[in-house]
Amino acid sequence: MPTYSYRCTECATAFDIHQSFTDDSLTECPSCGGRLRKLFSAVGVTFSGSGFYRNDSRPAPKEGGSSSASSDSSSSSAPPASPAPAPAATPAG
Numbered sequence: 001m002p003t004y005s006y007r008c009t010e011c012a013t014a015f016d017i018h019q020s021f022t023d024d025s026l027t028e029c030p031s032c033g034g035r036l037r038k039l040f041s042a043v044g045v046t047f048s049g050s051g052f053y054r055n056d057s058r059p060a061p062k063e064g065g066s067s068s069a070s071s072d073s074s075s076s077s078a079p080p081a082s083p084a085p086a087p088a089a090t091p092a093g
């Protein structure tokens with residue numbers, strides 16, 4: 001989670017806060033309620049950590065006509081045999 005630096009334009013209170021990119025920027029000074037200004041420091045902002053989306057290069061799935069050692073073929077299962085209906089003997093009256 002990146003760290004953002006804010007500074008109040010009223011009381012000049014500066015502080016850092018851990019925020020996510022999806023979080024809204026702070027606009028109110030927690031000290032005096034004045035207007036906050038976001039500071040962008042060249043260093044200090046670490047774009048790493050858990051929860052941060054990063055471009056991870058995953059190996060592409062192997063595809064092509066390589067020697068198939070194990071073929072993933074599911075055996076076609078026959079439809080369930082329905083029980084043959086017993087000949088209904090109609091009682092003669």
Ligand SMILES: [Zn+2]
Pocket residue numbers: 008009010011012013029030031032033034035
């Ligand atoms: Zn303030």
